[in-house]
Amino acid sequence: MSVEAEYKLEMRADGATLSGVMRLVSPAAYRSALAAVHDQIDAATGPLELDLAGLQFLNSSGITALSRLVMQARERSVTMTVIIDEQVSWQKKTLPSLARLYPKLTLKGR
Amino acid sequence: MDLVGQVGDTLTPQDPAERLSKLRVELLPIDLIVQWRRCSKMADFLAGYFEYHFEDRPVAAQVLSTGLNELIENLAKFSANKQKPVSIEINHYGELLTVTTENEAARPQTTALRARLARMATTDPEELFLEQLEHTASSDRAASGLGLINLKKDYGARLAAEIRAVPDDPERFVVSLQLELNVDAIERG
Numbered sequence: 282m283s284v285e286a287e288y289k290l291e292m293r294a295d296g297a298t299l300s301g302v303m304r305l306v307s308p309a310a311y312r313s314a315l316a317a318v319h320d321q322i323d324a325a326t327g328p329l330e331l332d333l334a335g336l337q338f339l340n341s342s343g344i345t346a347l348s349r350l351v352m353q354a355r356e357r358s359v360t361m362t363v364i365i366d367e368q369v370s371w372q373k374k375t376l377p378s379l380a381r382l383y384p385k386l387t388l389k390g391r
Numbered sequence: 392m393d394l395v396g397q398v399g400d401t402l403t404p405q406d407p408a409e410r411l412s413k414l415r416v417e418l419l420p421i422d423l424i425v426q427w428r429r430c431s432k433m434a435d436f437l438a439g440y441f442e443y444h445f446e447d448r449p450v451a452a453q454v455l456s457t458g459l460n461e462l463i464e465n466l467a468k469f470s471a472n473k474q475k476p477v478s479i480e481i482n483h484y485g486e487l488l489t490v491t492t493e494n495e496a497a498r499p500q501t502t503a504l505r506a507r508l509a510r511m512a513t514t515d516p517e518e519l520f521l522e523q524l525e526h527t528a529s530s531d532r533a534a535s536g537l538g539l540i541n542l543k544k545d546y547g548a549r550l551a552a553e554i555r556a557v558p559d560d561p562e563r564f565v566v567s568l569q570l571e572l573n574v575d576a577i578e579r580g
Contacts, residue, residue, distance in 0.1 A: 304431045304460060308527060337453075338431070341461055341537035348524040370453040370580040374545035378520055 288336070292317050295328070296362075300335030303343050311346030318350055325359045333376070334366040334391040344375055348382060355383040362387045392555040392565055399508040399551030402571050405484050414440055415480040420494070423467035430467060434460035437481060444483055450580040454546060455488075461538035462492050462570065469504075471497040471563050488577065490570040501554055501564045507539065508552055516544035546576045 288301035297318050305311050312319075321329065331350070339347070354361045363380070365372045365388050380386050414437065423429050438455035445451035459479070466477040477494040496504070511519060520540050527536055542548040549571040557563040 302431065304428070304464075306427045338457065338460070340464060341541055344537055344541065345524065345527045349528045352525075352528050370450060371457055371545075373580065375541065378517060378544065379524070381521060382524065 288314075290314070290317065292321065293330075296330035296332065297321065298332040298335070300332075300337075302338045303336060304338060304340040305342060305346075308342045308345040308349075311343055312349070315346055315350065319353060322350065322353045322357060322359055325354075325357065328360040328362065329354070330362045330364065332364040333372060334364050334369075336372070337369060339371055339375075344379070348379060351379055351382050351386055354386065358385070360385045360387075362389050364389050364391055366391050392558065394553060395556050395564065396505060396554040397551065398505045398512075398554075399569075400512050400549040400571075402489075402549055402551050402569055403487060405482070405487065405489065409484055410482050411485055412441065412444065412483040413480070415478060417476045417478045418463075418466065419474060420467045420470040420477055421473040423463065424473055427467075430463045431456075431460055433463055437479070441481060441483060441488070445574070445578055447578055447580070451577050454577045454580055458542050458546065458548070458570070458572070459490065461542060462490060462568070465538060465568075466492055466494050469496050469500045469566075470494040471500075483574075486574055488572045488574060490572075492566075492568045494566055495557060495563050496566045498562045498564070501566060504552060504566065504568075505554065507536070508550055511540060511543055511550065516540055520544050542570065546572055548572050 288299060288303040291298040305314060363376060365376055367373045367390055376388055380388050434456045437459050438452045441455055442448040442452040470477055472495060475495055480491045482489045523537050523540055539550055551569050553567045555565040557565060
């Protein structure tokens with residue numbers, strides 16, 4: 282486990298990949314960090330894929346931030362697939378609960 | 392200091408003679424506020440210290456770091472005086488791991504914590520988690536309010552708090568938050 286690791290956000294045409302360690306100070310801090318993903322959901326004309334498999338840690342403020350993305354996709358009726366790694370504890374435990382917010386969100390193992 | 396309230400789950404009494412490991416750390420909240428990543432670094436350090444008790448060390452380290460980080464972030468955010476030391480103590484009893492944090496908090500934060508723990512003790516954590524997500528998604532508060540609920544939902548943590556009066560300051564309280572985790576829940580990841 283690396284305490285020096287930080288997060289990395291890579292935008293793709295059909296979604297985004299988030300990896301590393303993301304423990305920002307507040308939900309508001311995540312809003313700016315994930316602004317590009319919010320913009321992509323706003324502009325989406327088809328399904329999007331959010332790859333979180335490489336995200337080793339996310340704090341509870343980050344879970345709130347993810348829920349905001351999911352709710353935005355729900356409001357805009359954007360179908361979303363979230364790629365997860367079931368070896369990562371928080372992903373295995375928390376993301377199935379998050380998926381209950383939006384029936385058009387599918388979790389897919391890497 | 393006078394005890395003014397106890398709230399939360401019923402915790403298992405422990406015999407200090409049966410303790411396998413103990414670690415207690417004092418921190419200044421201001422250090423965490425100035426460099427937020429210190430929360431994560433401290434959580435990783437404490438998790439790394441205790442992971443040797445577990446067969447699947449990487450999984451235990453993930454779970455412990457996740458939980459401890461939430462508690463340390465709360466100490467930073469909810470301490471009324473950012474220059475007054477706060478503490479975190481971890482004890483390992485074989486079947487159980489306990490974590491106790493202590494800090495001084497202002498009345499509104501203390502009242503909110505009491506209400507949250509009382510609700511958590513009687514409400515399905517999954518239901519509470521979804522309710523809190525819907526609530527916080529529409530606000531920009533400094534804290535999500537999800538951390539403790541998540542520990543209960545994901546790892547079956549039992550949580551309780553003792554609230555004590557601060558002499559000569561009716562608006563502040565010493566909050567001792569106790570968390571208890573079954574070791575097998577940590578090992579399942």
